[in-house]
Amino acid sequence: QVQLVESGGGLVQAGGSLRLSCAASGFTLSDYAMGWFRQAPWKEREMVAVVSWSGGVSKNYADSVKGRFTISRDNAKNTVYLEMNSLKPEDTAVYYCAVPRSRWYQALLGSEYAYWGQGTQVTVSS
Numbered sequence: 001q002v003q004l005v006e007s008g009g010g011l012v013q014a015g016g017s018l019r020l021s022c023a024a025s026g027f028t029l030s031d032y033a034m035g036w037f038r039q040a041p042w043k044e045r046e047m048v049a050v051v052s053w054s055g056g057v058s059k060n061y062a063d064s065v066k067g068r069f070t071i072s073r074d075n076a077k078n079t080v081y082l083e084m085n086s087l088k089p090e091d092t093a094v095y096y097c098a099v100p101r102s103r104w105y106q107a108l109l110g111s112e113y114a115y116w117g118q119g120t121q122v123t124v125s126s
Contacts (some may be wrong), residue, residue, distance in 0.1 A: 002026040002115040004097050008122030012087055016124070020082040022097030022117060030075040031055050031103040036082045037110055038093035038122075045110055048095070049082060052106050060108055064090075087124045094119040 008020040022034070033053050039045040049071035052058035056073045070083040081095055100107035100115040 002099060004099065004115060004117035006095065006117045006120040008095055009095060009122045011125065013087055014124055014126050016087050017083070017085045018087065018122060020084065020095055020097075020120060020122075022080040022082075024078045024097075024099070025056045027099065028048075029073070029078050029080075033104075033106050034071075034073060034080045035098045035100070035107065035113060036071060036080075036095060037098060037113075038091075038095045039119075040093040043093075045096075047108055047110065050106060050108055051080065052085050053104055058106060060106065071079065084122070087122075089124045089126045092122060092124050094121050 003025045005023045012018055029077045035050040037045050038048050041065040048062050050060045051071045051073050059071055068086045073080045097117045098113040099115040100112050
């Protein structure tokens with residue numbers, strides 16, 4: 001069965017960096033785009049970044065993270081990453097990786113995703 005396990009979250013000061021990892025199993029990772037989403041308390045879940053299938057050439061980012069976050073993938077290691085730099089207190093949230101319902105499709109909406117990890121907490125102090 002599909003499993004997604006996030007790691008790398010934690011407490012960091014504003015301006016700091018974190019690297020999140022998503023270990024994937026139970027499906028052919030290279031066939032799917034992969035997404036990172038986040039949800040802060042009392043806020044709706046939002047897309048953070050999406051990387052296209054196969055080599056991950058195409059990437060989409062939320063405007064709020066452009067220039068600070070980088071999504072990447074290593075299909076050989078069955079892992080997707082989210083490098084987060086210049087972190088701000090407003091980046092505080094639980095971060096989730098997810099697999100879309102369809103192969104070879106750059107899904108940007110949460111509703112287009114079928115499987116989700118358990119999430120990893122990121123807290124940025126001011």
